[in-house]
Amino acid sequence: MADLTIRNLTATPLELKVVERFEGHPVSSKGTSQGNFTSRITGIFNSSSVAPHVQPQGDVRDRKEVMIPIGKFETRETDIRAADPGREVLRLTFESDGHRYQIDAPSSSPRCSVAKKLDDGPNEYTCVYVQSGSCLAIFSSAHLSSWMNQLHSDYPLTALSIPGTHNSPTCHVALPSVRCQAVNVREQLDNGVRFFDIRVSVNIDNSDLSLVHSAFPISLTGNKYFHDMLKDVYAFLDANKSETLIMSVKREGTGRGTDHHLSKYLKERYCNDGTKWFTKSYIPKLGEVRGKIVLLRRYANDPVLDGENGGTGFGLDCSQWPDNCADEMTGSGIARVQDFYDVDQSHNVQKKIDLVRGHLERAGEPVYNHRDAPPEYKPFFVNFLTASNFFNANCWPEKIAAKVNPAIIEYLCLRHGAIGKGPAGLAIGDARTGIVVTDWVGQGGDWDLIRCVVGWNAKLQLKAVVCLR
Template identity: 75%
Template sequence: MKDTPRRCSLSLQLPHQNLPIQRLQDSMADLVVRNLTTTPLELKLVERFEGQPASGRETPIGNITSRITGIFNSTSITTNVRIQGEARDRRDVSFPIGPYETCTTDVRTADPGREVVRLTFESDGHRYQVDVPTSSQRSTVMKKLDGAPNEYTTIYVQTGSCLAIFSSSHLSSWMRELRDEYPLSALSIPGTHNSPTCHVALPSVRCQAVSVRDQLDNGVRFFDIRVNVNPDSSDLALVHSAFPISLTGGKYFKDMLDVVYAFLDANPSETLIMSVKREGTGKGTDQQLSKILKDRFYGDGRRWYTEPKIPKIGEVRGKIVLLRRHANDPSLNGEWGGRGWGLDGSVWPDNCADGLLGSGIARVQDFYEVDQSHNIQKKIDLARSHLERAAEPVSLLSGAQGPQPFFINFLSGSNFFNANCWPEKIAAKVNPAIVEYLCLRHGSDGKGPAGLKVGDASAGLVVTDWVGQDGDWDLIRCIVGWNGRLKLKQ
């Protein structure tokens, strides 16, 4: 089912009857609701309240956590407001919105900084309530009014007057709800770039705000790992380029794997794709790395999936899928019936907008040379374009002849010599812009940069920096939420 936009009409009394026509038009914006869930919803009640600033200063909006209702505005500054007094306007309405439908209502959105609009939705006879905007930057669960069973993530994008509603997933086990038969490349998968770089380090080296376990518990399922290789040791230190990831002591591949194994033991429905690459100042080779990994870490296959083909979800639950960004030792070429060892990412397109891996298993957006702050907008545009490409294919269960490639979309970028282009600064602009795109335009025919048609509306494999900072899992939850489209076919 496609995300179908339509105009929902309802006669409502216009507010501000004494305003001049131009001022009235300027103050009016019709609320758009995107139901990005598998359940029908109906907007039943609209209440309008006077609002007052929740704090004395203006703050940027943009948070979603595991407790789910967020207000987003990636392109401007807005003021949080809280309700003051009783509702000054209360209207019963009826706007039914089917699964993955978009409805433009006749409901005027809140006057920014001055009003709060309370929306009451109904689903399967139960009612849910959300205020737009909320009184806090923090996300909250959409209020259940009558013991309602479901939980919904609501995201308000002020720039588009759009309320996007996602089904709330348990981020620690979100793959549990998906069928075993789906190829892994059909999923919308959140990932992190230089995943374990959450420690005290140079600002240009640190890419993440929280630990590996926190990332896993909050839905991250792709890890980008860089290791230093020495020919006389099987210890693999974690690095970012030539630098260690921690200034307070070495961090090692084995210790990180123990954390991942513990998570998978506790959540056997999940799988993790791990990209492993050789970096650092060590004198070891790719071939030596491949031998160390196989002999010391990959074991009997219980923990790792190393077959060189894109797997189905059911084949890899509880395992790590190896994506190797290194060449193999020749001794591994005979593995898997002569097909080799691991998903082959050894021929990686450099600094690319849409590059094909040498093995053909993935198309990659990895433009990382963000050498001036204005290039951040170029990065955003390239990431949006790759999201649109990822949404176009149709998976095997929809009639395709073979598994689609992965669409790997790096949101990261950096420049060592420009503090405005260090990872945290770039993420502060790129991440909310992608949240906005996923809420407003993703999965809708012709709404992407190239106007492409939509297939399964996958977001692909989206690789991020600085998620989870101060509990901000906005982007991860939005990516995971797009897997709901697959569940419509189950």
């Protein structure tokens, strides 16, 4: 067995104090067979569909007191033998500022959890154990409903690591090729998602916008509408004033309305409340948009809206969106996109995984300097983990997500922000992830991928001490 590696991806120093070793017994979660226990990843809060869980049994077999300090954003290789897969559990006790926290690696829990507090410690730690790398990655991403509260208001949104969902409201009973999400939009928001990808069908004589995925409605039981979804978003933002949501809106479906119809409907009916929407054409700072929805438009405005906002237009302009691309800029230069989606065979999924990793590395290279930054710090790095093929059941969204999501969790835990471990060997800047757009998160309580993305914002907390005094 390999020795344990620990990555402290938080803004607080840690010290490993106690290592206890237990006999472990694999336990299956609902819908998970014993045959799935050969999965590569085990998590402290992991997916019941792709990862094993191991329950400690009996008394501790071995206990050792140690003193292994792990600094902020430090990776520490230890001489502690990692747990024998499926047969052992390591119980690790860490100390930070005099308080102790306990973690099992791997864990028996199929749902998101945080390290157990052994006293009244103020910090919250969430962790992923990557079995293939014998690595425990520790994040400070426990408060998913209000994670932006920890970030300085002066940061532009492009400096953040932002989790998102593709075809965000498609959680309803629908064709397997249409459904992309496991849970509804409010649950996504409560668990940290801050970028929504919305597709609407537009009519000529009616401003009701039905939610669609390509030509299909998102529910087999009747149309779902944009205005109803907004009620859930508004309720969340009213309850979480520190947060913002970037909403990408695109016209699809069978309606005969044009982009121009859509732009006028949004301006006149939906986005005209400045207390709820940010519709200017520049990339805002976080403090400008807390409690609001930021409109990112993947449609062309009607010319009548060209005079909005001092002649700069209405909304962030991503109307010239590159199609099926590996790495291209939008026409406006606001976003740099990886959106390769045309996976025609299941073995091509590896190509998709490689493209996602490459874009994560590119997103992590730039360095944001508060004092020297231009008025618009851009671009957004938008990285779609999603792909599908209507004619191939092995390439429907859920099947693709079952392969891509765990691979990207592994990358974020083992290689992201680590010198020389990215696909192209680029320099390590702020190690942001950019906007990471996913399918099928939250299934069975699995928010690992969201937590990993949110967790990388801790690097900004370190910069804040230097740049924002």
